[in-house]
Amino acid sequence: MADSALEQLKRDGRIVVVGASLAGLRAAETLREKGFAGRLTMIGDEPYEPYDRPPLSKQVLLGHADAAHTVLPRRRDIGAEWKLGVAAAGLDMAGRRVRLADGEEVPYDRLLIATGVRARPWPNQAEAELDGVFVLRTRDDGAGLARRLAAGPRRVLVIGAGFTGSEIASACRERGLDVTVAERGDAPLVGALGGVIGRVAADLQRENGVDLRTGVMVTGLEGDSAGRFRAAHLSDGSTVEADVAVVSLGAVRNTDWLAGSGLGAGPRGIACDAGCRAFDIRGIVTDDIFVAGDVARSPHPLFGYQFLSLEHWGNAVSQAETAAHNMVSESTDRRPHMWVPAFWSTQFGINVKSVGVPSLGTEILVTQGSLAERRFAAVYGYQGRVIGAVTFDNARWLEFYERQIEITAPFPPPYDTVDRRPEGRHPVPADFPDPSVPTHGPTITLSGYSPADRRMEFTPAGH
Numbered sequence: 001m002a003d004s005a006l007e008q009l010k011r012d013g014r015i016v017v018v019g020a021s022l023a024g025l026r027a028a029e030t031l032r033e034k035g036f037a038g039r040l041t042m043i044g045d046e047p048y049e050p051y052d053r054p055p056l057s058k059q060v061l062l063g064h065a066d067a068a069h070t071v072l073p074r075r076r077d078i079g080a081e082w083k084l085g086v087a088a089a090g091l092d093m094a095g096r097r098v099r100l101a102d103g104e105e106v107p108y109d110r111l112l113i114a115t116g117v118r119a120r121p122w123p124n125q126a127e128a129e130l131d132g133v134f135v136l137r138t139r140d141d142g143a144g145l146a147r148r149l150a151a152g153p154r155r156v157l158v159i160g161a162g163f164t165g166s167e168i169a170s171a172c173r174e175r176g177l178d179v180t181v182a183e184r185g186d187a188p189l190v191g192a193l194g195g196v197i198g199r200v201a202a203d204l205q206r207e208n209g210v211d212l213r214t215g216v217m218v219t220g221l222e223g224d225s226a227g228r229f230r231a232a233h234l235s236d237g238s239t240v241e242a243d244v245a246v247v248s249l250g251a252v253r254n255t256d257w258l259a260g261s262g263l264g265a266g267p268r269g270i271a272c273d274a275g276c277r278a279f280d281i282r283g284i285v286t287d288d289i290f291v292a293g294d295v296a297r298s299p300h301p302l303f304g305y306q307f308l309s310l311e312h313w314g315n316a317v318s319q320a321e322t323a324a325h326n327m328v329s330e331s332t333d334r335r336p337h338m339w340v341p342a343f344w345s346t347q348f349g350i351n352v353k354s355v356g357v358p359s360l361g362t363e364i365l366v367t368q369g370s371l372a373e374r375r376f377a378a379v380y381g382y383q384g385r386v387i388g389a390v391t392f393d394n395a396r397w398l399e400f401y402e403r404q405i406e407i408t409a410p411f412p413p414p415y416d417t418v419d420r421r422p423e424g425r426h427p428v429p430a431d432f433p434d435p436s437v438p439t440h441g442p443t444i445t446l447s448g449y450s451p452a453d454r455r456m457e458f459t460p461a462g463h
Contacts, residue, residue, distance in 0.1 A: 009109055010328055013038040016098055016106055017080075018088045019114030019254075020044025022052070022313065023293030023320040027112050028078040030324035040080040041106055043098065045087035048139055054313060056142035057164050058346060061171035063150055067143035088115070091261040093280070096288065109288065110327045113258075113270060113278070114320065116294040117251035117311065122159075127221040132229035133245045136164060145246065149175055153243035156180070157232050159218050161188035163345045165248035166201065170347040173208050180211040180240050182218050182232070185433055192343075193354065193390055195431025196364050197378065200371050200392070208348045213238075221245060251311060253295050263289065269297040269309045274336035276323035290327055292320040298337055302405060303357055303387070312343050340402050350374055353395045356388030356405040363427040365412050369394055377401070380430055381411030 015031060017024045020042050028040060044050075051070040059065035083100065090099035097105045119135035122128035132153075134145045149156070149172065156172045158165045161183035172179040185191060187198030188205060205212045217235040224230050231241045255265040263286075264271040264279035270291045271279045276298065278289040291298075293316040299305040318339035326334040344353040361380025369376030369392075377397040380388040386409045389401035404413070412427050 006328070006330060009038065010034075010036050011038060013109040014041070014107055015039070015110045015112070015327065016041045016043065016108040017112045017114060018043045018098060019112075019116060019293065019295075020046065020048075020050050020082070020084060021114050021116050021293060021316070022050060022072060023114035023116070023316040024112070025050040025072055025074075025078075025320075026317050027114060027292055027320035027324040028080055029075045030321045031328060032076060032078050034325060034328045036328050038109075040078060041108075042078075042080045042082050042084075043086070043088055043100065043106065044082075044084045045101075046138060046140075047085035049082070049084070051139055053137070056139070057136055057167040058171070060142045060146050061149060061168065062174055063146065067139045067146065070139060070142075088257045091258055091263060093262050093286070093289070111289045112320075112323055112327065113289065113291050113295060114293045114316075115254035115257075116316075117253050119247070120249040120252050122221065122247045122249075124221070127223070128247070129227075130221060130223040130229040130245075131227055132243055133221060133247065135247050136168060137251075145244075148244050149177065153177065155240070155242040155244075157182065157218075157240050157242040157245045158248055159232075159245060160248035160250070161185070161201075161205075161212070161214075162191065162248060162250065163189065163343075163347075165246070166205070166347045167345060168246050168248060169205060169210050170208070173210060173348070178209075178211070180213065180242065181205065182213045182216055182234060182240070184215070184217045186214055188212070188214075189352075190431075190433055191359070193358050194361070194364060194380075195433075196371075196428065197390060198431075200374065204348050204350065204374065213240075251294070253309070255295065268307075269295050271297045271307060274299055274301070274338070275326045275334050276319060276337055277326070290323040292316065292323040301336070301338060302340065302408075303360065308341070308357070310341050312341060314342050315339055340405055342398075342402070350392050351395060352390065352392055353398050354388060354390040355398055355402045356380065356386070358388035358390055358430070359432060360387045361430045361432070363411070364430040365427040367413060368397055379404075379411065379413060381427060384411055385409065386411045386413065 050072045052072050055070050060067050087101045089101045097107050099105050119137035155178040158169050158181045161181050166188050169179050169181050188201040190198035218232050220233045222231040253269045258265040262280050264281050272291040273285050276290045277285045278291050294311045297307040297309045300308050319337050322337040342355045358380045360382050363381040364378050366378045375393045377391045377394045386404045
């Protein structure tokens with residue numbers, strides 16, 4: 001009896017992974033675990049094997065870890081051919097080939113795109129190239145910024161107070177450095193968690209000695225005659241003198257190399273179905289190209305089948321495993337990617353964690369603890385259901401709220417708890433900024449259908 005096409009693929013096929021990233025590595029490991037014995041090629045634009053990014057804005061900046069020692073642990077040998085330090089430059093969908101920047105073409109039977117995001121650069125290129133102006137995304141970025149902070153600059157300017165910008169500011173203060181944070185929104189973290197939580201974050205920064213400027217934009221960076229950064233000019237007319245500026249203005253999805261390929265890729269990422277199969281520009285799903293990680297836009301049944309782009313560590317792992325499983329499975333055995341978004345950050349001695357999509361919420365209720373004490377759990381509501389939750393130093397409640405999101409529990413929650421304070425008796429507006437006005441650092445990008453259009457309830461298996 002002749003082998004099936006899938007059996008042939010698993011035995012002799014060629015799978016190419018573009019993106020030597022967390023998602024790329026975990027996908028490759030899963031492919032081998034699922035029995036793929038063919039040729040596996042890993043393509044990465046950096047010269048390094050996959051490494052962990054979260055330590056770059058935490059331990060590396062504090063001098064507690066070396067950027068070179070952030071290589072991701074391997075769950076198994078993947079037996080791959082590595083093409084590192086060379087970027088993908090084009091895709092021939094009809095010919096099933098990836099073109100590299102050095103001109104080489106790599107054929108595939110199945111392709112996984114896990115190219116992630118890059119730091120959004122400072123818009124003025126000449127100013128961005130001043131000595132002392134940094135972004136933080138790559139291992140080299142982290143190593144360079146850590147060296148500069150260790151040298152003891154007189155002041156650091158952080159442009160943008162999203163999660164990464166806030167973590168950088170926290171590291172600077174822990175090192176004893178003077179730091180100014182400039183944020184165009186009304187508060188830190190406001191794009192991701194709203195104004196109620198943003199005000200808590202603002203108080204936290206100021207109490208820890210951060211010179212926090214909100215509602216302002218940096219209009220220009222100034223250098224001296226030797227090309228060294230020395231000052232920044234703000235939209236309120238003020239000037240901040242500093243030796244180091246860290247541009248933390250969010251991320252750009254790495255899809256440029258797909259221009260003209262016919263794949264459904266653009267500034268918001270690469271659209272895919274719930275099984276991680278990419279769409280072409282006509283909206284027709286492909287069956288040989290899959291997407292995972294920060295670059296993917298996939299519909300989520302818990303959130304009205306809106307397309308979500310998630311810049312989350314856990315999502316990259318879960319989606320990569322799902323994509324890899326589906327790449328080497330019969331259509332009847334494929335599964336959807338339904339990871340509930342979750343995110344964590346440590347700043348100014350506080351552990352911040354969230355689940356769900358807080359930025360969809362219109363109301364917020366403090367259900368445990370107290371905002372004033374910086375130890376609390378707060379729940380976000382949208383159209384009468386729990387849509388997200390955030391905790392400050394109170395993570396033991398997070399698993400409970402994840403379950404509430406999964407079962408589309410009502411909002412406000414109908415129960416009382418022993419530590420609910422007066423501020424948690426009634427929901428208040430979550431106070432998210434107008435989405436048409438950019439702020440720095442939301443971790444979830446929403447596009448596509450409104451949750452109001454949701455027509456069916458999602459119930460996890462076994463419930």
